[in-house]
Amino acid sequence: MDTFLQQVINGLTLGSFYALVALGYTMVYGIIRLINFAHGDLFMVGAFAGLSLLSSLGGLAGKMSPFVIIPLVFIVPMATVGLMGAVIERLAYRPLRRAPRLSPLITAIGVSLALEIAVELLTKAQYQLFPSVLPSTVWSIGNVVISAAQVLIVPVTLALMAALYLFVQRTMLGKAMRAIAIDQDTAQMMGINVDSLISLTFFVGGALAAAAGVMFGTYYGSINFDMGFLLGLKAFTAAVLGGIGNIPGAMLGGYLLGLLETFAAGYISGEWKDVFAFLILIGVLTLRPTGILGEHVVEKI
């Protein structure tokens, strides 16, 4: 039982990262039908932004109260990386809005590569240690171990996702975003500033990825330039699993994938876990071609 609970905790922690990054993928896809391959790298850049902040604060960070430093180490990277996401959209994707679907995909691959190489050059490909802003206390209930970082990761993730959901469902901006996702041209004709809202989408996606990056750095203690690639791919898988373009779907998909992977590694085999995850994904898509919570798209003839 202890092992089971431990695996659940492990899976939920992992799933939080997948969910936050998946949200970015799903929002961008929902609004402009682009699989933004560079998104996983924004997660990586967010982690490095957090690291830069902590390094530049230096000794000051140790003296600040946790109630100041923790929000700071989230807000600054989120803002900067969000901005970066919007800028990338403006420079690399907007010119291709009317282009064939695959062209921006290749551009995204180029952007992803460029981001990775830039950081690789800056860090000389070395792993960088991420200082922990959290106390390293660990609680054990029986044989189940849970750390302070883990206790924070899931609630913070849920809080961010709830904030996003409320934003998209309850605010005018969110409503406008949803309108663009349904029919871009009509939304424009209704007076919605499509360009600004797409930029906003990228901003929010980037911010969420940065939050995930910072938490990732804190939790695992080390970051490097190619940590975004694998996780980005998994997050994209999670978004598809839940139904791409669908925000609750991304959240569900992220946690589901995290738990799935953890249980596959924990109970079946470490070396086959990704195969199981993909097989289950393929199975789900065969039964529900638009993902678990995916909207059934009515084909207009």
Add this chain to the structure above:
Amino acid sequence: MLSLPSRLPRPAWLTTPLSRFVVAAIVLAALVVVPFGLNNYYITLLTNISVYAMLGLGLNIVVGYAGLLDLGYAAFFAIGAYVAAYLMTTYNWSFWLMLPLGAALAAVFGIIIGAPTLRLRSDYLAIVTLGFGEITRISATNFSFTGGPNGIPSIPEPTLGNFTFQTPLQYYFLALALALVTLFCVARLGNSRIGRAWAYIREDELAAQAMGINTTRIKLLAYALGAVWAGLAGCFLAVQLTAIDPTSFTFNTSVQILIIVVLGGLGSIPGVILGAVVVIVTPELLRFLPPDQQPLRLLLFALALILLMIFRPEGLWPSRQRRREMHSYDVSLVGTAEAAAEAELVQEGAEP
């Protein structure tokens, strides 16, 4: 709107079938004769270009002709390579037998991978094909009959009677021959009834179904016929490297092949070949950089990708149909001289 002028008049040397034949003959002669004067580094470069051109042409069938976004194409490459490696090292079978076997097995695999994707919308099938690509690679890494992570080494050289393929130049001609066969077949397929059916499905699947096209069969054919060329390329890779292992068939490999197809021009054969040249040659251009600046080589490639896509989203050498599609909203050209010239070319039978 950022783009190079697309209404460049068609160069004279590409218009008539005779001139095209002459150009092709000269290029072919150059490809055969010039390598005798090159050193092994350039010969290997040309060989790699040939292999990736084959891969690009094969993926072109799936993505360019049939419009199915396949992110796991490297799986078929792996099948061809492992089949050849396993049978040649374990049973000492001839390389020439590997070619049809590798192609056939890759085709079967194509059908297996394609089957679950039939009902999926385009971007969902991207993930499924990606999944199959990873499943193939991980399986190759875990199973012991594929040699595990070590792969299969000591693959013998192909022999033809008393002649053994040994030097890079000899392998180059083998690759060139395979690439030319691929080129011929893929071009034929593009112009055939199947090719037209693929185009139909790509443009509007529902309408195609309504016209009586069996979309299931046609899509599976796209996967199978597209996979065949990767299978052949894989067989060649096995003997070229003499040792294959899973690291040659990663997701990055699939992405690289996709870049070749999109960068060159979806559905365009000369485009895909040009794409292969660009993707293979560009990282090699800056090999002389000092070691700590080596990542700049790839940065150059990344920037080239981004800029090329922004300024020429239809690809370096797009098929004529794509160019038409890309700028079809350019209504100002109706009734102009260019439009008339283009209509004339279409009537002459210039291929799309």
Add this chain to the structure above:
Amino acid sequence: MKATIRHSLVAALGIVALTFAVAPVAAHATVPKAGTIKLGYFGPLTGSNAVEGIDMENAAKLAIDNWNKKGGVLGDQITLDAQDSPCVAAVAVQAAQKLVTDGVVGVVGPYCSSDAIPASVIYHRAGIPFITGASTNPKLTEQGFDDVFRTVGRDDEQGVFAASIMAGWHAKRIAIVHDNTTYAHGLATQTQVALAKHPGMKVVFFDAIVPGSRDFTAILTRIRSVKPDVTYFTGYVADGGLFVKQFVSLGVPGRIMAGDANNGAEFISLAGKASEKAFITGALLPQMVPSAAGFVKQFTAKYHLAPGPYSGYTYDAMDILLYAIQKTGSTNGATLVRFLKGLKNYPGVTGPITFTSTGDRKQIQYTLLTVRHGQFVRAM
């Protein structure tokens, strides 16, 4: 019609000229300047293994610099031709051809075995001696090429050593974790084979992690439930450090041991305090070898980085090549190979080096290390 043929000819020649005009710009293939001798290195200078690749290249450069300070070799200065080979076999072949075309007289590297074997074919055909400081796949030296050597030990030797250590601890239940790369899988299976010879010792867990995934809690929780006496992690340091850290924080019982790829400062920084609970099998580190006293200081002073797990081996590979050239007075491949095969107990920074008839390193002295106060120390 005639005009179009003429145009076609011009155009075709243009295409051909353009295609092959790219090539000379591309490669700058140069025959070495008179008065210099060129040695080659290939390894991952880009991509996810770049850390190790750069580290090894630094080591090779250091060896060359040391020789150049002494006046070079055969009266000529030595230059290093370093090519990127990012663990993709097709690119490795390209890099190898580049080195051969550039006229190197010997090669060290690479990092991945997937590169080493296809490249070794090319070096063998060109008659160039090739010494690897990182490739542990046994098949590399079993191809029947007499000009392939390695300064790093083979997996079967380290596996035997690891098994004997565990036997010394009276361990009964062993967990082995690898990462499905050639090196780690090889070491893991060899350890398992060696353990089979010890009755009463059982491998209760044998599985792999996915390199780079960082989160090993799932698999560690499973290991925890089988209660091993020793867990042996045979993967690379980037994962090893985190694995050990999570091993300790999850409270997995028994000892934790790691393979020699973790013999680098990175391990200590990634694992943090947990590194003090870990043991590492490996060859003696340069700082523990009397003849290698200056190596670590020199390396750190020059590159502001601590040497990684394979720096010592790569340094030795380059050093021994240059020594061979100097002593034989020749750069001829066959001569160098004969000399290297006959060499006995050459004082390398990783200990005394002797090659077997197949080019493997003879009897590398393995030891057990642990960490105290942020430094590696001997545990036996």
